Amino acid sequence: MWILPLTNILVTLRPKYCIMDSLGFIEWCLEHLNYWTVMFLMAIESSFIPFPSEVIVPPAAYKAAATGELNVWLVILFATIGAIIGALVNYFLALWLGKPIVYKFANSRLGHMCLIDQQKIETAERFFIKHGVVATLVGRLVPAVRQLISIPAGLAKMNLVKFIGYTAIGAGLWNGVLAALGYYLEAIVPESELIETVTKYSHQIGYCIIAVVVIALAIVIYKGIKK
DSSP: OOHHHHHHHHHHHHHHHOOOSOOHHHHHHHHTOSHHHHHHHHHHHHSSSOOOGGGTHHHHHHHHHHHSSSOHHHHHHHHHHHHHHHHHHHHHHHHHHOHHHHHHHHTSHHHHHTTOOHHHHHHHHHHHHHHGGGHHHHGGGOTTTTTTTHHHHHHTTOOHHHHHHHHHHHHHHHHHHHHHHHHHHTTTSOGGGHHHHHHHHHHHHHHHHHHHHHHHHHHHHHHHHHO
16 A cells, blocks of 8 residues: 555655665565664665655654554654664764765765765755754755765764754654654545655745744844843
8 A cells, every 4th residue: 555656756766866776675664664664764864875754754654643553753753763873874984984085985986876976065064064063953954965964063073962962853853844744644635645745845844944943043142142
């Protein structure tokens, strides 16, 4: 029931996301949606291997609403844990390898197969420099830098505790958005149209959350300066 519509979406997105040469493993994970597959696939999504979170968290939440086999709050929790694991992979690779090797990988054929290039890493770096450590929170909500924001954090040797904390908050917010969409769309959207509908609205909602976070941070900073 779940595999056909989601596989069609993955086939459509494969040139963009470079998911895998074979969809067999992804199909298996989608067929066996549970907390562990959610966590594992979100770890992939959050690492340097591009994988759209829209095709795993909303269907899991949809399944939670439709069958009750999963708890939507646990879906969010395990998805966030997976995102932290994937982010830590990027963080430590950047920390241990250093900028020259990271950029060399980005410009390599393997890097291009993973849809990574120097320009994308430079974009993530500029975002990190502009927004400081808070970029690891806000960056989790920005489609262009979500998967790569952990790399400049590692290159800058950001405090690990802060990195995990900000990543957890940002990833948790984003996973909450996706889970809420999947859960509440169960009553009004056929599952074959779920991914298309989620993709349509998730980016707009993500940017709204960014605006709220930026305004809240600005207020906190202003009050701190005033004091």
